[in-house]
Every structure is written in C-alpha cells, then in structure tokens.
Amino acid sequence: MMMRSLRSALSLLLLMTLLLGVVYPLIVTGAAQLLFPRQANGSLIERDGKAVGSALIGQDFTDPRYFWGRPSAISPHPYDATASTASNLGPLNPALIDAVKARIQALRAADPGNALPIPVELVSASGSGLDPDISPAAAAFQAGRVARLRGLKLEQVEALIASHEQRRLLGFIGEPRLIVLELNLALDGLH
Amino acid sequence: MSATTIFYLMLLAFLGLVLLGVKPLGRYIAQVMTGESNLVVRCGARLEALLYRLCGIDAREEMSWYRYASALLQFNVLGAALVYALQRLQFWLPLNPQRLAAVSADSSFNTAISFVTNTDWQGYAGESTLGYLVQMAGLAVQNFLSAATGLAVAVALMRGFARHTTQTIGNFWADVTRSTLYVLLPLSLLLALALVSQGVIQNLHAYRDVKVLQGAGQTQTQTLPMGPIASQESIKELGTNGGGFLNANSAHPFENPTPLSNFLQMLAIVLIPFALTYTFGSMVGDTRQGWAILAAMLVLLVPLIALAYHSEQHGNPLVAAQGIDQLASATQSGGNMEGKETRFGIAASSLYAALTTATSCGAVNMSYDSMTPLGGFVPLFLIQLGELAPGGVGTGMYSVLMFAILGVFIAGLMIGRTPEYLGKKVEALEMKLASVFILTTPFVVLIGTAVAVSLAAGRAGVGNPGAHGYSEILYAFSSAANNNGSAFGGLSANTPFYNVALAVAMFIARFWPIVAALAIAGSLAAKKRVPVTEGTMPTHGPLFVALLVGSVLLIGVLTYVPALALGPVVEHLKLFAGS
Numbered sequence: 001m002m003m004r005s006l007r008s009a010l011s012l013l014l015l016m017t018l019l020l021g022v023v024y025p026l027i028v029t030g031a032a033q034l035l036f037p038r039q040a041n042g043s044l045i046e047r048d049g050k051a052v053g054s055a056l057i058g059q060d061f062t063d064p065r066y067f068w069g070r071p072s073a074i075s076p077h078p079y080d081a082t083a084s085t086a087s088n089l090g091p092l093n094p095a096l097i098d099a100v101k102a103r104i105q106a107l108r109a110a111d112p113g114n115a116l117p118i119p120v121e122l123v124s125a126s127g128s129g130l131d132p133d134i135s136p137a138a139a140a141f142q143a144g145r146v147a148r149l150r151g152l153k154l155e156q157v158e159a160l161i162a163s164h165e166q167r168r169l170l171g172f173i174g175e176p177r178l179i180v181l182e183l184n185l186a187l188d189g190l191h
Numbered sequence: 192m193s194a195t196t197i198f199y200l201m202l203l204a205f206l207g208l209v210l211l212g213v214k215p216l217g218r219y220i221a222q223v224m225t226g227e228s229n230l231v232v233r234c235g236a237r238l239e240a241l242l243y244r245l246c247g248i249d250a251r252e253e254m255s256w257y258r259y260a261s262a263l264l265q266f267n268v269l270g271a272a273l274v275y276a277l278q279r280l281q282f283w284l285p286l287n288p289q290r291l292a293a294v295s296a297d298s299s300f301n302t303a304i305s306f307v308t309n310t311d312w313q314g315y316a317g318e319s320t321l322g323y324l325v326q327m328a329g330l331a332v333q334n335f336l337s338a339a340t341g342l343a344v345a346v347a348l349m350r351g352f353a354r355h356t357t358q359t360i361g362n363f364w365a366d367v368t369r370s371t372l373y374v375l376l377p378l379s380l381l382l383a384l385a386l387v388s389q390g391v392i393q394n395l396h397a398y399r400d401v402k403v404l405q406g407a408g409q410t411q412t413q414t415l416p417m418g419p420i421a422s423q424e425s426i427k428e429l430g431t432n433g434g435g436f437l438n439a440n441s442a443h444p445f446e447n448p449t450p451l452s453n454f455l456q457m458l459a460i461v462l463i464p465f466a467l468t469y470t471f472g473s474m475v476g477d478t479r480q481g482w483a484i485l486a487a488m489l490v491l492l493v494p495l496i497a498l499a500y501h502s503e504q505h506g507n508p509l510v511a512a513q514g515i516d517q518l519a520s521a522t523q524s525g526g527n528m529e530g531k532e533t534r535f536g537i538a539a540s541s542l543y544a545a546l547t548t549a550t551s552c553g554a555v556n557m558s559y560d561s562m563t564p565l566g567g568f569v570p571l572f573l574i575q576l577g578e579l580a581p582g583g584v585g586t587g588m589y590s591v592l593m594f595a596i597l598g599v600f601i602a603g604l605m606i607g608r609t610p611e612y613l614g615k616k617v618e619a620l621e622m623k624l625a626s627v628f629i630l631t632t633p634f635v636v637l638i639g640t641a642v643a644v645s646l647a648a649g650r651a652g653v654g655n656p657g658a659h660g661y662s663e664i665l666y667a668f669s670s671a672a673n674n675n676g677s678a679f680g681g682l683s684a685n686t687p688f689y690n691v692a693l694a695v696a697m698f699i700a701r702f703w704p705i706v707a708a709l710a711i712a713g714s715l716a717a718k719k720r721v722p723v724t725e726g727t728m729p730t731h732g733p734l735f736v737a738l739l740v741g742s743v744l745l746i747g748v749l750t751y752v753p754a755l756a757l758g759p760v761v762e763h764l765k766l767f768a769g770s
Contacts, residue, residue, distance in 0.1 A: 004247065005258075008364055009265040011246040013273060013336075016371065020335045021328030024376065028383045028422035032393035035384065040393045042415055042445070044401070051401045054415055056390050056444035059403045066405055070533060082318055082398065082414050084439035086530040086558030088681035090659035091507045092766055096529065096561075100513055117516035120506070124529040127442030127540075127557040133533040137516070137523035171192075172200040174450020175524045175536035184404055 045181065053181050057081050058132040061184065064110040065149045067134070067142050069180040070121055071103055074129035087125040100124070111145035133177035136165055152190065160186055194519035198500055198538040205457065205542065206489075212462050213485065217469025223373040224346045224366065225474070235372045242368055250368075253359035256713025259347060260706050262363040263340060267307050267702070270333055275303040277329040278321070287322030288397035294320060301690035306330050308701035309337035309551055309583060311427070311434030311676035312693060314685035318416040318437045323395060326436055331423040335375050338430030341551075341585030342370040344705050345467060348589045349474040351712030352613045355720040360712045374463070375430060382425035382459055389455075390448035393421040420445055428459035431583035433553030433676045441543070441556040442532055453539050453556060460552045464581035467588040475613050479731035484591055487739040491580035492549050495569050500541040502566035503527050508767060527566065530558025541566070548573040551583025553676030560655070560663065560679040564763035567679070571666050571759065574673045576747040577632060583674065589708045591739070594746070595730070596625045596711075598738040602728055611727060614720040621711050628707040632672050633750040635700045639668035639692060640754065648688035654681025658765070662758035667693060672700040 032040040043055045053059055058069045060079040072078035073087035089096040103123040108114070119137040139161045147157040164178045164186065192200075222229055228236075243250050254262065277284070278299040282292050294302070298315055305312045306329070315321070321330075343366035350360050387393050396417040403413050420436045424446055427434060434440075441447040447456060465485060472481025504526040506517035519525040524536030531540045540557040547554050548570035559570055573580070579590040596617055603610030603617070610617040643649030643664045653660035663679040670677055671693040678684070684693065721727075729735065 002261075005262055006265055008246045008248050009262065009269050012242065012248070012364060012368070013266060013269050015242055015245060016336060017273065017328050017332050020371070020376070021332040024380070025327045025331065025419045025422040028380065028387075029393050029395060029419055031384055032387040032421060036387045039390045040387050040421075041396070042392050042399060042417065043390050043448075044399075051399070052404055053401050053413065054444075056448050057413070057415060059405065059413060060410060061405050063405050077410050079410075079413065082416060083316065084318065084437055084443050085316075086439065086442065086561065086680065088558050088560040088654055088679070089529065090560060090655040090662075090681070090762075091509065091527065091529070091563050092657065092659060092762060093655050097509050097513070100510055100515065104513060104515070117514060119523050120510065120515050120517045120525055120528045121523065121533055123510070123513075123515055124527075124531075127530050127532045127555075128439035128444060130439070130444060131532050131534075132444055135523040135533055137520065138533075140522065168197070169450050169454075170204075172197045172204065173454050174534055174539055176522065177533050181404065188404075 045185070047185065052185070055179055055182060056132050057130050059181055061180065064145055066184045066187065067139060067146060067180050068122065069134055070126040070131040071099070071124065072129040073125040079130060081130055084128045084130055086127045086129065111142075114141070114144055116141050132179050132181060134180055136161065136176050136178065139178050139183065146187065150187065156190065160190070194504065194524065194538070201538055202496065202542060205454070208458060209461055209465055213466050213469050216462060216466035217481070218473060220374055220463070220466060221470040221473040223369050224470070231373050231377055239368060239372055243364070246364070248364040250362055250365035252362055254362055255358050256347075256360050256709045259360055259363045260709045263343070263705065263709075264702065266336075266363070266367070267340060270336055271303040271307040274306055274329040274333060275299050277325045278302060281322045281325050284322070284324050286324040286327070286395065289322065291320060291322050297687045297690040298685055301694045304694040304697050305676065306333040306432070306434060307337055308674050308697045309341060309430070309432055309586065310671060310674040310697045310701070311432045311553055312671055312678065312697065313434055313676070314690055316438035317435055323418050326423060327419055330434060331426060334423065334426040334430045334432040334434070335371050335379075336367065338375055338426070338432065338584040339367045339370040341583055342374065343367050343585065344708055345585035345588040346474070348592060348708055348712040349471050351715035352475050352615060354716045355718060357716050358713070360709070360716050375426060378429050379422070379425040382429060382455065383421040385455055386424055386452055387421045389452035390444070391421040391424055391452060392417060392445050393419055395419060416445065425459065427554060428456045428552065429463065431460060431464065431550045431552040433547060435554065441554045442558070447556055450534055450539060453535055453543065456554070457543055457546050460546050460550055460554070461581055463584050464550055464587040467585065468581070471588060477731065480613065483731045483736055484595070484739070487736045488580040488591070490736065490740050491576065491743060492545065495549075495573055496542060496545040499545050499566050499569035500538060502563045502569075503541050504537045505563065507563060527561070527563050530561030532557065544570050545573060548675060548677060549578065549580050549582070551578050551586050551674045551676075553670065555677050558680055559666075559677060560681045564759045564766055567662070568755070568759040570677060571662070571669060572747070572751070572755070574669045574675045575636070575751045576743055577629070578673050578675060579743065586674070593625045593628045593708070594742045595739055596621060597629065597746075598735070598742040599728065599730065601742060602738055608726060611721055612730060614723070615715050615718050616721055620714055624707045624711045624714070628704045629746060631703045632700050635672040635696045636668045637750075637754060639672065639696050640665050643668065643692065646688070648686065652683040652686060652689055654683060658758055658761040662762065665754055665758055668696055671696040674701050
C-alpha cells in the first residue's frame with residue numbers, strides 16, 4: 001500500500017512537472033511571442049535601430065537638462081535592473097529622513113529659483129528601484145529647470161508633458177503618470 | 192473627484208467584480224471536484240485519464256482521512272525534494288543562460304519548503320539567483336501543486352460535512368489532478384496572456400544589455416533581466432502563492448507593468464478563495480451557508496482595507512516636516528510614497544497589500560517595511576488573523592470552517608446544547624482537533640519571534656532601528672507560519688539561522704493544521720446526520736456571521752495584542768507624538 005502510494009506520488013509529481021513546468025510555459029511563450037512580441041520581449045524602445053531602454057524600466061537621470069525619475073534605492077548603481085529593490089526604510093528611520101534631506105538639497109541645487117513645493121515622489125524611493133514613471137506634479141515641478149537649461153520656452157516643455165501624460169484607467173484605476181525615458185527622448189528630439 | 196472618492200470607486204468596482212464571479216466560478220469548481228462533466232472536463236478528460244494510467248492511480252478509489260493525509264504528505268515531501276535538487280544542480284542543468292551558480296544548501300532548503308507550503312517566502316533575489324529551469328520546473332510547478340493541495344483539503348473537508356456514516360473523504364490524487372487541470376491551469380493560461388498584453392515579459396532569452404540615454408562611466412549600459420515571467424506570474428496570483436520571479440515582486444514593472452495588470456492580479460488573488468464559499472454551499476446542499484461565510488469574510492476585510500488606505504494617504508509627518516508636498520491632488524497621489532510605485536500610487540498599493548495578506552498570497556507591489564505604522568499593521572494583522580478573509584486557495588476555506596466550528600461550540604456553551612454545524616454534532620474530538628488547528632500557528636509565530644529576538648543571529652538580520660526592527664522579526668514569523676510569504680523586506684533573512692528557522696515554521700504551520708483538518712473531515716464523514724429541530728441554531732443568518740467574525744477576532748486579538756503593542760502601536764505613538 002505504502003509503496004504503491006509512493007510510486008503514484010513520484011510519477012504524478014514528475015508528469016505534472018513536465019506538464020506545468022515545461023509544456024505550459026512553452027505554450028505561453030509561443031503564444032506570447034506570436035500575439036504580443038514587443039511586450040513579451042521587454043517593451044524595448046529603439047532609436048536608429050538600437051535599443052535605448054525599456055518603456056517599463058526606468059533609467060538613472062542626474063543631468064539637470066533631463067527630467068529626473070524617482071529616487072532608486074538600488075546600490076551601488078541606482079536603476080541597476082539586475083538588482084531590483086526598495087529602500088525598506090521604516091517611517092521613523094533617521095536614514096530615511098537623511099535621504100529625503102539629501103534629495104531635497106540636490107533638487108534645490110539644480111534649480112535654485114524654483115519655489116514650488118517638492119512633490120513627495122521626487123524624494124521617496126520607489127518600490128522596485130526601477131520605476132519608469134513620475135506623476136504630472138513631479139514633471140511640472142521640473143519643467144522650469146529643463147526649459148531654462150535647454151533654452152526652450154516653458155510652454156513648449158509643458159506641452160510636451162501634457163502630450164505624454166497617461167490618465168487613470170476608467171478614471172479610477174491607477175494614477176496619472178508619464179514615462180520618464182520617453183519624455184526625455186522627446187526632449188532630445190526637440191533640438 | 193477627490194483621491195478618497197477615486198479609491199472607494201475602485202474598491203466598489205473591484206468587490207462588485209469579485210462578487211459577480213463567486214457564483215459561476217464556485218459552481219464550476221463544485222462541478223469539477225465532484226466529478227461532473229462540462230466543456231473543460233471533456234477537453235481534458237483524455238489527459239486526466241492518461242495521467243492516472245501512467246501513475247497507477249484509480250481515481251474512483253475512496254480514501255480514509257488517514258490515507259488521504261499520507262498521500263498528501265508523500266506528494267509534498269517529494270515535491271520539496273525536487274525543488275531542492277533543482278536549485279542545487281542548476282549550474283549543470285539547461286535553461287540557465289546567465290550561468291547562475293548552485294544555490295546554497297540553507298537557501299535551497301528554505302525555498303523548497305517555502306514553495307511547497309504555498310508560502311513563497313523568498314530569502315533570495317530571483318534575477319541574480321535562479322535560472323529559468325528552477326523557476327519554471329521547480330517554483331511554478333509548486334505554485335500549481337501547493338494551491339491544488341490546499342483546494343483538495345478544502346474539498347475533502349466539505350465532503351466531511353456533506354457525507355454521513357462513511358469512512359472516506361475522496362481521493363487525493365484525483366482531487367489534486369482535477370483542481371490543477373480544470374481550475375488552475377485554464378485560468379493561468381488566460382491570465383498569463385492578459386498579463387503579457389500589458390507588458391509582463393515571457394521569453395527564454397539571456398539578459399539584454401541596452402545603452403542608456405544618459406550614460407556615464409560604469410553605467411553606460413543597463414542589463415535588463417529576461418525570462419518566462421508571465422506564465423509564472425499568473426499562477427503566482429491565482430494559486431495565492433506570491434513568489435516573485437524578480438526580487439521586487441509585483442512592484443517590478445516586468446511583473447506588474449500597468450494599473451490594469453495590477454487590477455487583474457488583485458482579482459486573480461481573491462477570485463478562487465471567495466468562489467470557494469459558493470462551492471462549499473453547493474457541496475453541503477445549502478448555498479446560504481456559503482454566502483454567510485462570504486459575508487463574514489467581507490466584514491473582516493473591508494475595514495482593514497480602509498485603514499491601510501487612509502494611513503498611507505495621510506503620509507509621513509517627518510517627511511511633511513521637511514516641506515514636502517504629500518497632499519493628494521489631480522496631478523499626484525501624494526501620501527507615503529516611500530517604497531511605492533508611481534503607477535499604483537496609494538490606492539492601488541493599499542488595496543493590493545490588504546488582499547495579498549488576507550489571502551496566503553504574499554505577493555507585494557510595494558515595500559511593506561516602509562509603510563506607516565498603522566498602514567503596515569494591516570497586512571501584519573490580516574496575516575495573524577489566520578488568512579481566512581478570504582484566505583488562500585482552499586486554505587482560507589478550511590481555516591474559516593475551523594472558526595465556524597469554534598463559533599458554534601461557543602454558542603452551544605452559552606445555551607447549554609451540544610453544538611451542531613450543518614447537521615453534524617461537534618463533539619470533543621472535533622473541538623480538540625480544531626484547537627490544534629487554530630493554536631499551532633500562533634504558537635509557532637510567538638515562540639519563533641521570541642527565540643529570534645533573544646539570539647544574536649536573529650537580531651543581526653534587522654534592517655531598521657527600534658520598534659520597527661522588532662516588527663520585522665514579528666512579521667517574518669507571522670508570514671512564515673501563516674504561509675503568506677510577504678515580508679518587511681529590510682530583514683536580511685538569507686542567513687542560515689533565518690533560512691532554517693523560517694523553513695521549520697512554514698512546514699509545521701502548513702502540515703499540522705492540514706492533518707488536523709483532514710482528521711476532522713474523517714470524523715465528520717463518519718457521523719450520522721442530526722435532523723434540524725427548533726433548537727438548531729441557523730448558520731446562515733446575521734447571528735452566525737457575527738459569531739464567526741467574533742470568534743476570529745477574539746482569538747486573533749487575544750493572541751497578538753501584546754506582540755503588536757511592542758511593534759506597530761509603539762511606533763505609531765512615536766511617529767505622531769509631535770503632532
């Protein structure tokens with residue numbers, strides 16, 4: 001009885017492994033590559049035939065002529081896509097407040113004349129360390145700086161922001177947002 | 192519209208969709224688990240028969256609870272051995288394009304137990320640790336089979352109530368096979384493709400280098416992880432597993448790229464657990480019994496969802512003191528955004544956090560460690576309540592039935608009558624077993640936490656100072672012992688101490704209760720059915736719902752208030768002391 005049961009257990013495990021662990025993912029892979037090849041391969045953005053990144057994975061922007069994304073807690077290289085992580089700092093942790101202060105300082109130093117309040121997203125690290133998006137508020141906060149440093153009119157940059165904004169699904173699912181990489185690619189395209 | 196209105200609209204739409212799915216899916220599960228035929232069963236019948244033939248299984252052979260439990264244990268222990276071996280040998284196996292090295296013995300052990308127990312606690316970072324073969328043939332397979340095991344136990348317990356004067360509760364092999372082939376696999380296929388359409392990747396390529404737009408020095412290129420993620424992501428949610436392919440789990444854009452993918456994942460997490468209430472009602476011949484349980488689940492769940500949302504939306508006063516704009520507006524979600532993704536904001540992150548801990552899922556789309564004290568209290572407390580509102584696939588149903596037994600027992604004591612539930616007398620044996628079931632988990636959580644905070648090896652892993660560091664340890668043992676798998680991720684748990692301690696916690700807290708539940712199923716099945724009389728307490732009305740909710744809260748609060756007071760409560764008082 002015991003041996004028969006063990007044999008059933010082992011053979012069912014191995015056959016299920018074949019079915020669920022090999023056949024099923026291969027079927028999904030085949031169907032995905034057929035139906036949604038762009039998404040299945042990482043939603044890559046190409047420029048002049050070369051991949052410059054993924055629309056879904058943020059990049060590290062520190063040059064004040066670009067829009068900056070969310071702070072990334074990945075170290076030593078922020079936005080290292082092989083090491084996704086959040087900061088995991090608790091709300092009372094002094095290290096969190098120190099990090100916030102440093103980010104405020106960097107934002108103010110890059111744009112001394114900007115008196116707008118800083119949106120929380122620009123001083124708080126994302127959940128993945130790879131967040132591709134910022135909110136319209138975070139983009140608007142940086143519009144003046146980007147326009148000034150690139151010699152563009154503020155209205156031009158604001159129009160660019162407006163044209164890249166993605167709204168909430170059905171008005172109540174998710175948050176309004178912009179993909180930072182696409183926004184910056186469009187900025188480079190303005191020249 | 193204000194941010195709060197938008198949140199409640201989303202919540203209403205979400206719960207509405209879930210409720211719409213309960214009856215059709217619940218009836219469907221009852222059909223396939225009782226051996227009735229339908230379109231899907233006809234499509235899979237030949238495959239099912241082939242599996243039985245190759246494995247020497249007679250699917251019509253009925254098992255006693257004891258044989259059922261021993262088949263279950265054999266199947267799961269062998270499953271753990273396979274996951275362990277795949278990790279240890281991955282360097283020499285195919286489908287490992289990054290040539291990732293063999294995983295350490297203690298981490299492999301932890302992960303093997305973790306995935307077999309439906310916990311999916313993860314001490315490792317997926318993208319830098321596991322090759323595609325381990326993910327596909329090891330982890331994803333257990334994502335199916337551990338959920339199928341839970342579903343099997345729930346159905347066996349339902350049979351215990353439905354049958355009378357018999358020694359048997361079904362056939363484990365058939366239950367596992369049918370729940371996999373007819374429930375989990377078809378839904379996973381559909382969800383996987385829906386997720387790919389949103390941007391979840393699905394390929395077998397090596398990691399891809401891209402030249403970044405603003406490159407300098409070492410960071411000219413970015414290496415994008417690749418892999419068969421969507422096929423695993425779908426069963427990760429549908430099977431309430433929660434183990435991420437990548438370290439950041441569902442906060443990672445390749446696992447959860449859009450608000451719609453997030454919404455679909457949330458639906459997938461709770462759809463089957465809620466539907467099982469209908470399956471239960473249908474199998475015991477009175478669907479009102481199922482709806483009453485569903486009502487109790489919602490009474491427990493909804494207020495905690497609201498608490499998480501409002502705490503997170505309120506934000507962190509220490510960040511506000513720096514002059515930062517945390518107010519919700521038309522152009523930003525505001526609130527406590529540390530550890531959260533822009534596309535989800537506060538609303539979709541808070542709802543996800545509550546759902547994934549009200550089930551045994553434990554997938555995360557943000558960092559729970561960085562939540563406000565009361566926001567982080569919600570997932571912790573939902574886990575500690577025993578994950579039964581609605582709970583994991585199958586596990587939620589059999590857990591809530593234990594509390595139903597406790598509830599009718601308490602009611603019986605009050606009126607001085609032998610308690611009954613669904614026409615079965617609840618007697619000493621059932622009460623003892625239900626007590627073992629209910630007390631195993633708190634025992635493991637509290638002893639485990641106490642040991643870890645007493646040992647240097649336990650304290651060494653803490654990632655935040657003060658009360659929050661203690662909360663990280665309490666969360667880890669609560670999560671492991673309730674087979675949830677989410678974490679206050681600042682805890683460095685990939686150490687021999689935590690890998691072994693948490694694996695033991697996961698194993699005991701998974702299988703002791705399962706054996707107790709199956710023993711109850713066997714005992715109930717053997718009983719005569721008692722006729723309904725005037726003295727029988729109805730178990731489908733508001734009184735029963737209140738009794739059930741009361742029993743769950745009574746046990747949960749009495750057990751955990753002292754432990755919680757030292758963590759989130761202290762922290763909340765400190766954070767808001769100045770305001």
